[in-house]
Each structure stands twice: as structure tokens, then as C-alpha cells.
Amino acid sequence: MEKKKCPICGDECIKELCYKCNEKKDSGYIALIEVDETKSREVKKGFLVNKNAYRTGRVFHVKKEVFRRIFNRDESSNFVFIQIPVGNFLQKHL
Numbered sequence: 001m002e003k004k005k006c007p008i009c010g011d012e013c014i015k016e017l018c019y020k021c022n023e024k025k026d027s028g029y030i031a032l033i034e035v036d037e038t039k040s041r042e043v044k045k046g047f048l049v050n051k052n053a054y055r056t057g058r059v060f061h062v063k064k065e066v067f068r069r070i071f072n073r074d075e076s077s078n079f080v081f082i083q084i085p086v087g088n089f090l091q092k093h094l
């Protein structure tokens with residue numbers, strides 16, 4: 001069977017997400033993946049859409065209700081890309 005990579009943490013996985021990230025998702029968390037915008041190519045409306053976005057290695061797992069409070073919007077996917085200033089903000093406030 002072809003092995004996939006978990007889009008959140010990069011671990012090998014069989015399903016869409018790895019076991020650990022899937023557990024987080026089922027508990028109502030969304031993953032915020034920090035990327036370096038200056039080293040990434042494609043940015044759309046301030047959010048990176050490119051799967052090859054340059055990751056800094058920092059990932060934040062936050063409850064969806066917390067995400068809604070911080071970003072003032074809902075998000076249906078399991079993860080979003082954030083930029084470094086947002087990551088710094090989250091590190092201080094979470």
C-alpha cells in the first residue's frame with residue numbers, strides 16, 4: 001500500500017491524517033501550521049494554499065472554538081497555514 005504523509009506533522013500515515021493528528025481532530029482541534037511566507041511561493045488572501053509551503057516546524061493545535069475567537073471565522077478543514085507573526089502571537093497567548 002502506498003504510504004502517505006500526514007499534512008499536519010509529516011509523519012507517515014495510511015489515512016488522510018496520522019493517528020495522533022486524527023485523534024486531535026476528533027477531539028475538536030484544528031492544526032495551525034506555521035510557514036515562512038518569504039520562502040513559500042503561493043499566497044492567496046493572506047493564507048497559503050500551496051502544499052509545498054515552507055514549514056518552520058511549529059504546529060499549534062487549538063480547539064475550533066478558540067480558532068473562531070482568534071480569527072473570527074469558521075474553518076472546515078483540518079488544518080490551516082499561518083505566518084510567523086501569527087505563530088509568535090499564539091505562542092504567547094495560548
Ligand SMILES: [Zn+2]
Nearest residue numbers: 006009018021
Ligand atoms: Zn500527523
